Amino acid sequence: MNREPMKIAMHGVTGRMGTNQHFIRSILAIMRQGGVTLSNGDVQPIEPILVGRNEDKLRHLAENVAQEKIGRHIEWTTDLESVLSDDNVDIFFDAASTQLRPEVLKKAMHRGKAVYCEKPIATELDAARELADIAAQTEVKNGAVQDKLWLPGIRKLRMLRDQGFFGDLLSVRAEFGYWVFTGHTADQPAQRPSWNYRSEDGGGMMIDMFCHWEYLIKDLFGPVDRVLAHALTDIPERIDETGRPFPCTADDAAYAIFVLENGVTCQFNSSWTTRVRRDDLLTIQVDGTKGSAVAGLRECWIQNEASTPKPTWNPDVPQPINFYDNWQQIPNNTEYDNAFKIQWELFIRHCADDGDFPWSLVSAAAGVQLAEAGVQSVDQKAWVSLKNTYEKA
Missing domain, CATH: 3.30.360.10 (Dihydrodipicolinate Reductase; domain 2)
Structure with a gap:
């Protein structure tokens, strides 16, 4: 049985990684196969809307590339606020500026959107921990790319x-x-x-x-x-x-x-x-x-x-x-699908209440923590301990 399409706002996918791995090889590939098959046999379709600042690039992806890959156009907009306020948007994905990511994710979570994003989720550990805390407070489904x-x-x-x-x-x-x-x-x-x-x-x-x-x-x-x-x-x-x-x-x-x-x-x-x-x-x-x-x-x-x-x-x-x-x-004794697509499918299943997703913002904050510890080690020219701090990140 096919469910109602899950609407996914894709913010900042006009860059190389966002275009190739997330949009073309993941989302459009999932659409081309008809959606994500759930454990009970249902199929979860998806419907993306592209969001960004460059009208020409967005139009090209939403019209030319989408037409080539799935035979039709998809939505696009430069109005980020309208997307964040749209109750029909189920998932907000961010692959735009790392420095702007925390504020955009905060808005999305406070407005009830499930969030999925590229790494790092922030450039500083305090900001990464705050995102993880907001995810816990709002109880929205959340995850970060660990392709x-x-x-x-x-x-x-x-x-x-x-x-x-x-x-x-x-x-x-x-x-x-x-x-x-x-x-x-x-x-x-x-x-x-x-x-x-x-x-x-x-x-x-x-x-x-x-x-x-x-x-x-x-x-x-x-x-x-x-x-x-x-x-x-x-x-x-x-x-x-x-x-x-x-x-x-x-x-x-x-x-x-x-x-x-x-x-x-x-x-x-x-x-x-x-x-x-x-x-x-x-x-x-x-x-x-x-x-x-x-x-x-x-x-x-x-x-x-x-x-x-x-x-x-x-x-x-x-x-x-x-x-x-x-x-x-x-x-190669098995078929190896695109790594980004595999994780996208797992997150879509998770948002459809079909399975856990351990690659959360809490998990992603641990990556920021290690990067910050690396910077500290360079500055101090010394070992930096992370003992007993990973799951607190």
């Missing part, structure tokens, strides 16, 4: 963990990032928005990526107990979208050691100023007593105890071992 939990490579790591492949977990090492062009050369424009490199606009590697690393580490390996971080601005000047140079005020590289409550050490290097010579833009190596695994965004390679080579140190002769040998690639 990397559903990447194929991460799902394969989780499967290995659940099967006991690693034995006793020893350590985790992650390499993330790539070279983001500065824009100084006309033929090589920057491939990320300029605000990412201005702290006054909410940019910065730690506030951006530590929010991801928090939920990823916690889900796969356990909660973080303490962090030691070093961050810096490698590139002092970049070119913005208008072709003008601007000073970079945010960190574009961050290096961190996270020690978990269970004693496992996780090392995460994150950089927009590195050139890739590894399997993917993100690789996570997990070492255990019985085996190791290296996961990228989609693929995962494993080496068990029996197939581990026995190298010896002798720099006077060419290395006789090709260390890429003796690794086995995990086959």
